[in-house]
Amino acid sequence: MSLCRCIVEDNLEEVQRLLESNADVNAYEINWEIYQRLDDRPLLWLPLHTAFYYERSTIIPILLDYKADPHITDDDGRNALSAAASKNYTKYVKMFVRMGVDYHIRDKSNKNPLEWAIHFNAVESAIFLSNTMNQDMLLPFLVWLKKNKNIYHHYLFTPDALQSVAQLSKRQGIKKKAK
Secondary structure: OHHHHHHHOOOOOHHHHHHHHOOOOOOEEEHHHHOOOOOOOOOOOOOHHHHHOOOOOOHHHHHHHHOOOOOOOOOOOOOOOHHHHHHHOOHHHHHHHHHHOOOOOOOOOOOOOHHHHHHHOOOOHHHHHHHHHHHHHHHHHHHHHHHHHHHHHHHOHHHHHHHHHHHHHHHHHHHHHHO
16 A cells, blocks of 8 residues: 555554655655546645645654655645645644745645635634745735634734734735736
């Protein structure tokens, strides 16, 4: 059985057995769960990405212990930071940013990790990444934040902070139109 298949099935014992038998933790494998594609080709995934997408929180640290590389991109051009951000694994998002994993990278759907966090409403990851990225990349976050006003109250944004967000959003919007 393949490493990714064991991850999909949440078979921790078999994952550990394969890794102890020197399975390549950074090898691409076909994800048979998502075989049918618009272009009739299988999707190639990596074990670490698979663990994030299937939310296998007990398997993720094991893969990292066996040197799973979060910098490697999957078949769609996503690195593990995008996978972690989309599922709101903020602990790993922070770790990967500290490790230098590229948070500006855009995948084949033209999304970066922040945009994946926003897409899946991964609030903590979106907020962390928005504080990490430069201002030119914040417009999607600001638009999303403005649409989700309940997040303001949940995260206890102060009125001054909200005013700053509104002003930055307005400046970003003007810059965007001028280009």
